[in-house]
Amino acid sequence: MADTDRQQEQTRVDQVMDEIHRQLAASEETYQAAHAETGAIQKNYADNASVNTFEVDDAMETNAELQQQRQLVYLAVTNEETIGQQLDNLKALDRSAYFGRIDIKDAGDTTSDQLYIGTFSLTDADQNFLIYDWRAPIASIYYNGTLGQVHYQTPAGKQTTELTKKRQFTIKNGTITNMFDTNETVGDEMLQAVLGEQNDAVMQNIVATIQKEQNDIIRDTAADLLVVQGVAGSGKTSAILQRIAYLLYHSRNGGQSEIAADQMILFSPNRLFSHYISEVLPSLGERNMRQVTLDDFLTQRLQGLHVQTLFERYEDDATTTDHATTDVRDYLESTQLMADLSTYSRSVSVADLRFNDILLDGSLFFTKEAIAAIYAEQPATMSTPNRFLATKNTLIKQLKRRIKTEAQADWVATELDNLDTEHYHDLLGDRLGTFKELDDEMAFAARAIVRRRFSPIYEALFNNYFLDIYRQYDHFLQTTAPESVDATNWSMHEQDFDAGIEYHRIDLADSVPLLYLRDLITGGGQNRSIAYVFVDEMQDYSLAQMCYIKHAFPKAKFTLLGDSEQALFNHLQTPQELVHQLADAFQAKRPNLITLNRSYRSTMPITNFAKGLLPDGEHIQAFNRPGDLPQIRLRKDTTAAITATAEVAAQELATYGTVAILTKNVITARSVYRDLHAAHLPVSLLNDADRTLPKGVVIMPVYLAKGLEFDAVVAYDVSSTNYPSDDAIGILYTMASRAMHHLTLISVGDASPVISHADPKLLKIEHEF
Ligand SMILES: Nc1ncnc2c1ncn2[C@@H]1O[C@H](COP(=O)(O)OP(=O)(O)OP(=O)(O)O)[C@@H](O)[C@H]1O
Numbered sequence: 158m159a160d161t162d163r164q165q166e167q168t169r170v171d172q173v174m175d176e177i178h179r180q181l182a183a184s185e186e187t188y189q190a191a192h193a194e195t196g197a198i199q200k201n202y203a204d205n206a207s208v209n210t211f212e213v214d215d216a217m218e219t220n221a222e223l224q225q226q227r228q229l230v231y232l233a234v235t236n237e238e239t240i241g242q243q244l245d246n247l248k249a250l251d252r253s254a255y256f257g258r259i260d261i262k263d264a265g266d267t268t269s270d271q272l273y274i275g276t277f278s279l280t281d282a283d284q285n286f287l288i289y290d291w292r293a294p295i296a297s298i299y300y301n302g303t304l305g306q307v308h309y310q311t312p313a314g315k316q317t318t319e320l321t322k323k324r325q326f327t328i329k330n331g332t333i334t335n336m337f338d339t340n341e342t343v344g345d346e347m348l349q350a351v352l353g354e355q356n357d358a359v360m361q362n363i364v365a366t367i368q369k370e371q372n373d374i375i376r377d378t379a380a381d382l383l384v385v386q387g388v389a390g391s392g393k394t395s396a397i398l399q400r401i402a403y404l405l406y407h408s409r410n411g412g413q414s415e416i417a418a419d420q421m422i423l424f425s426p427n428r429l430f431s432h433y434i435s436e437v438l439p440s441l442g443e444r445n446m447r448q449v450t451l452d453d454f455l456t457q458r459l460q461g462l463h464v465q466t467l468f469e470r471y472e473d474d475a476t477t478t479d480h481a482t483t484d485v486r487d488y489l490e491s492t493q494l495m496a497d498l499s500t501y502s503r504s505v506s507v508a509d510l511r512f513n514d515i516l517l518d519g520s521l522f523f524t525k526e527a528i529a530a531i532y533a534e535q536p537a538t539m540s541t542p543n544r545f546l547a548t549k550n551t552l553i554k555q556l557k558r559r560i561k562t563e564a565q566a567d568w569v570a571t572e573l574d575n576l577d578t579e580h581y582h583d584l585l586g587d588r589l590g591t592f593k594e595l596d597d598e599m600a601f602a603a604r605a606i607v608r609r610r611f612s613p614i615y616e617a618l619f620n621n622y623f624l625d626i627y628r629q630y631d632h633f634l635q636t637t638a639p640e641s642v643d644a645t646n647w648s649m650h651e652q653d654f655d656a657g658i659e660y661h662r663i664d665l666a667d668s669v670p671l672l673y674l675r676d677l678i679t680g681g682g683q684n685r686s687i688a689y690v691f692v693d694e695m696q697d698y699s700l701a702q703m704c705y706i707k708h709a710f711p712k713a714k715f716t717l718l719g720d721s722e723q724a725l726f727n728h729l730q731t732p733q734e735l736v737h738q739l740a741d742a743f744q745a746k747r748p749n750l751i752t753l754n755r756s757y758r759s760t761m762p763i764t765n766f767a768k769g770l771l772p773d774g775e776h777i778q779a780f781n782r783p784g785d786l787p788q789i790r791l792r793k794d795t796t797a798a799i800t801a802t803a804e805v806a807a808q809e810l811a812t813y814g815t816v817a818i819l820t821k822n823v824i825t826a827r828s829v830y831r832d833l834h835a836a837h838l839p840v841s842l843l844n845d846a847d848r849t850l851p852k853g854v855v856i857m858p859v860y861l862a863k864g865l866e867f868d869a870v871v872a873y874d875v876s877s878t879n880y881p882s883d884d885a886i887g888i889l890y891t892m893a894s895r896a897m898h899h900l901t902l903i904s905v906g907d908a909s910p911v912i913s914h915a916d917p918k919l920l921k922i923e924h925e926f
Pocket of ligand 1: 348351352361363366367368371387388389390391392393394395396720757758863864865866894
């Protein structure tokens with residue numbers, strides 16, 4: 158490219174940098190002022206909040222004033238945050254002003270307009286756009302278009318223009334370090350540079366190098382069910398996060414209704430992953446969405462029970478060879494089960510409902526017979542949840558009546574007499590100072606005392622504890638005879654469920670059916686405020702779990718991402734089959750499937766080796782980044798294998814920031830950790846409660862590494878003893894595809910047939926026997 162071009166571009170960068178600096182200075186000043194203002198308002202609030210409210214006359218006035226002040230604090234804090242965000246955005250532009258330029262010529266025009274694309278938009282004092290936000294409608298041309306006629310979507314409909322030039326830049330702190338024109342979407346040269354870098358402890362945004370198919374995922378606003386099947390390292394997680402930023406931006410700028418980040422929820426595979434991705438949205442100027450793991454989600458809804466985690470299940474499955482009951486699990490994870498529960502809940506009779514007695518301090522307050530009688534009185538034409546709700550409302554009414562009667566009791570009068578002023582005022586709460594007659598006030602206080610005493614009853618009613626959901630689910634198990642399941646297995650499972658509940662434990666496979674049944678009978682469990690649900694690593698979810706998540710967030714649009722090849726224990730299914738089933742189950746009107754076949758994470762030799770493990774991996778395209786062949790070291794016993802592992806880990810650590818040793822399960826991870834620790838290597842053992850990834854060598858079972866990546870990976874003990882059959886393909890593929898630059902496999906004895914059957918040219922073999 159001509160030097161004059163570069164000079165002209167640099168001159169423009171200089172001008173833009175001047176504007177950025179001018180705005181930075183102004184913004185810094187505004188921010189300081191806003192910060193001071195928040196401080197003053199907060200102090201004022203704190204002073205007022207501690208005023209004496211014991212004087213009845215003052216109490217009401219203080220209340221109103223406090224509320225007003227609280228509102229002021231809220232406004233000041235929000236204002237400061239907004240200005241702070243603008244400041245952060247400007248600082249980001251200061252580091253890298255923009256990365257793209259498109260020249261477009263509309264029909265009838267004789268010259269092209271030049272538009273520059275960056276992470277945030279920037280306008281000068283006359284409202285001219287110096288930089289366009291990457292999410293602006295016109296910016297899609299940058300990611301999608303090749304020179305010539307191009308289309309882009311705007312709120313006003315599809316527009317057409319001519320793309321006459323596309324230029325890419327790397328700008329660092331005001332200096333263009335690289336720049337070239339391209340006719341491709343976003344050229345490989347830029348990607349090469351980004352992907353060749355070392356792994357950071359946290360994921361980076363990909364805004365400058367989004368690829369065309371990824372852009373389709375990011376900008377799809379039509380689908381109510383968007384399924385992404387993408388091979389390992391194809392940027393599914395990256396695309397999902399960019400998509401969230403995109404949706405938030407558009408809901409602010411002309412979307413139909415504004416969506417806040419907390420109306421979006423991401424189901425992530427583990428806590429490490431949650432932390433790993435936590436910086437991406439803030440780097441794009443957005444707040445993080447809510448994040449939850451399936452375990453946390455289920456545990457929150459099943460308080461008081463230990464829900465078997467996915468990890469515990471991996472471990473249990475790996476150590477037991479008994480697969481006699483897979484038929485039970487298959488059924489419990491199917492959409493058939495969800496349909497059967499629905500039928501059961503619709504037709505359950507009063508006699509079959511398992512009500513609970515409600516006790517207060519060990520004495521009966523409402524008997525289960527009385528509750529059943531109330532339920533029976535409700536019209537049979539009502540749906541089960543409506544009858545249940547009517548029963549609950551009747552019980553609450555009865556409770557209120559009993560509060561009124563009980564307020565006359567002697568113990569209440571005695572308790573009232575013994576109250577000091579502070580507690581008495583406390584009891585009156587907001588009503589303090591609102592009674593004209595003392596008698597009315599006393600009567601109110603008496604009821605308040607009883608209300609307090611009876612509050613456990615109210616809680617029990619409110620939380621639907623008058624239905625014994627465990628026994629109810631047990632009744633479902635007893636009275637259902639699924640065709641696909643062996644009768645003995647089924648009845649054994651019912652007994653296991655019962656025994657588990659005794660110890661406050663529940664299998665993962667039972668937790669969703671139980672929750673669903675509870676919701677179907679009691680009419681709860683749905684959150685209508687969530688607008689978008691994202692599920693990463695969806696191959697680890699059963700259809701029943703997916704359906705339950707859909708049920709829990711009925712108003713949400715769904716984006717599901719996964720890689721069927723990385724299914725550690727689930728059955729493989731084609732993406733088309735899956736979308737079909739899901740669209741059916743979700744009653745989706747506009748389902749869409751996008752497939753990503755290009756893998757960006759690993760060097761070409763690593764991706765080629767990983768895909769060589771798959772029986773049908775031909776569709777996977779390796780990104781052309783050179784590197785060493787993966788190596789396998791075969792050792793005759795564990796001691797020799799540990800020595801080799803220690804050697805490799807130490808070597809890798811000398812070059813790379815993140816080195817991971819991945820094992821089949823937690824027991825092996827622990828024993829490798831002990832041995833390497835004894836050898837004085839800087840190693841850390843990770844478990845499922847860990848949230849951050851320490852530097853140095855980390856050791857973990859493979860399922861904890863889901864969604865993560867490391868500069869170098871050592872897959873420990875990939876022997877035929879550990880992985881004797883093709884069942885291991887998913888695990889070995891997942892392990893191999895975590896590596897960005899270097900991959901070593903260690904095997905005690907012969908390697909797994911999955912590896913020995915792969916093309917030997919894809920691997921360097923080194924053995925000592
Ligand atoms: N367009 C892109 N530009 C730059 N880097 C990219 C791009 N797409 C993906 N990457 C990088 O490739 C790596 C893999 O991306 P990501 O983790 O999103 O893939 P994934 O499909 O979710 O992987 P997996 O299913 O194996 O966990 C990341 O380091 C990401 O930054």
